[in-house]
Amino acid sequence: MKSYVQRMERAVSQAQEAGLAGLLVTPGPDLVYFTGYRPTAITERLTVLVLTAGSDPYLVVPVLERPDAEEADGVAAVTLIGWKDGDDPYETLSGLVDPAGRYALSDSAWAMHLLALQLAAPHVRCTSMTSTLPMLRAVKDDDEVARLAAAGAAADAAYEQIAGVRFAGRSEADVGADLAGLLREHGHSQVDFTVVGSGPNGANPHHEMGERVIREGDMVVLDFGGLKDGYGSDTTRTVHVGPPTAFEQEVFDVVRAAQQAGFEAVRPGVSCEDIDRAARDLITDAGYGDFFIHRVGHGIGLTTHEPPYLVRGEKRPLVPGMCFSIEPGIYLPGRFGVRIEDIVTVTGTAGRRLNNTDHGLRIVA
Numbered sequence: 238m239k240s241y242v243q244r245m246e247r248a249v250s251q252a253q254e255a256g257l258a259g260l261l262v263t264p265g266p267d268l269v270y271f272t273g274y275r276p277t278a279i280t281e282r283l284t285v286l287v288l289t290a291g292s293d294p295y296l297v298v299p300v301l302e303r304p305d306a307e308e309a310d311g312v313a314a315v316t317l318i319g320w321k322d323g324d325d326p327y328e329t330l331s332g333l334v335d336p337a338g339r340y341a342l343s344d345s346a347w348a349m350h351l352l353a354l355q356l357a358a359p360h361v362r363c364t365s366m367t368s369t370l371p372m373l374r375a376v377k378d379d380d381e382v383a384r385l386a387a388a389g390a391a392a393d394a395a396y397e398q399i400a401g402v403r404f405a406g407r408s409e410a411d412v413g414a415d416l417a418g419l420l421r422e423h424g425h426s427q428v429d430f431t432v433v434g435s436g437p438n439g440a441n442p443h444h445e446m447g448e449r450v451i452r453e454g455d456m457v458v459l460d461f462g463g464l465k466d467g468y469g470s471d472t473t474r475t476v477h478v479g480p481p482t483a484f485e486q487e488v489f490d491v492v493r494a495a496q497q498a499g500f501e502a503v504r505p506g507v508s509c510e511d512i513d514r515a516a517r518d519l520i521t522d523a524g525y526g527d528f529f530i531h532r533v534g535h536g537i538g539l540t541t542h543e544p545p546y547l548v549r550g551e552k553r554p555l556v557p558g559m560c561f562s563i564e565p566g567i568y569l570p571g572r573f574g575v576r577i578e579d580i581v582t583v584t585g586t587a588g589r590r591l592n593n594t595d596h597g598l599r600i601v602a
Contacts, residue, residue: 241310242311245288251372257338263286266374295315298317336360341369367544372545389592392462398419408449434574436449440570456475488525496596505585509554513532536561555583556583559582564576
């Protein structure tokens with residue numbers, strides 16, 4: 238429970254530094270982060286954690302869901318306020334906040350709850366939690382890094398097995414189903430995505446696996462991940478069905494070198510955009526800059542995509558404990574794509590990969 242208390246205290250401190258009165262945390266990853274509570278079903282009934290400077294934390298929760306909330310590890314550190322059907326929970330909430338305060342509100346909050354609060358407390362202002370407190374969950378503690386490492390190792394194990402199945406003559410959907418099954422076999426409770434982009438489909442970074450039959454000579458992008466013990470995995474490897482052409486190997490080698498350059502640039506104090514630049518400059522210098530069409534990385538934790546974002550213009554410095562992807566790619570429309578992705582954490586001096594499968598172009602059958 239100590240870590241939950243520290244997280245709430247740190248959040249209130251960050252809110253004060255940002256000129257906010259506090260935070261209003263609704264069901265979703267933010268609520269899990271602060272209390273460990275994940276409602277079994279997200280309903281129209283209001284549930285909200287109130288974190289305000291100078292006040293104890295309160296969790297407003299429907300009475301019928303209170304027993305579930307009480308079982309969460311971090312809820313023992315908050316005061317529970319139950320409300321029954323027929324009560325006005327927004328009137329209750331309005332009494333717990335600064336009547337003229339400005340609050341960071343979870344991005345996952347329902348509009349109906351915000352609008353009802355504005356009617357009950359018309360002078361309370363709310364702003365997006367991500368826009369005002371983007372680093373709220375970005376720096377992971379040792380337990381979080383360990384969970385991310387375990388999720389990464391499970392995804393690595395799934396990759397090693399999928400690389401041994403037959404690709405040629407099977408649909409992308411069939412291979413994707415195998416991959417999803419392997420993620421579950423290795424401990425994932427939730428599979429969020431299994432991109433299988435073969436041949437020209439690999440030139441679409443977010444291609445959804447389809448019925449295209451994989452052929453001899455195809456480059457195949459495999460991007461997959463989900464949740465294991467509450468924390469995310471996300472890795473990409475590119476394989477080839479049979480021997481590649483010299484041109485395919487050349488493009489692959491550029492991406493591999495760019496991914497390595499991005500990784501080697503990781504150290505405390507370096508800006509997020511510097512990691513993007515390190516990988517992007519190498520691809521641009523090789524003549525493929527127009528075909529690298531996305532940022533180089535995103536944070537990961539309780540969700541697959543969260544701050545920090547490694548993109549041009551993001552000057553925020555890296556801090557030990559940040560965890561994010563490094564995933565440069567080259568996408569040649571109508572031909573093929575290549576992407577290599579690892580999750581990396583910032584240590585006291587450099588970066589550490591949380592994915593450790595070989596980066597070479599794996600030849601599959």
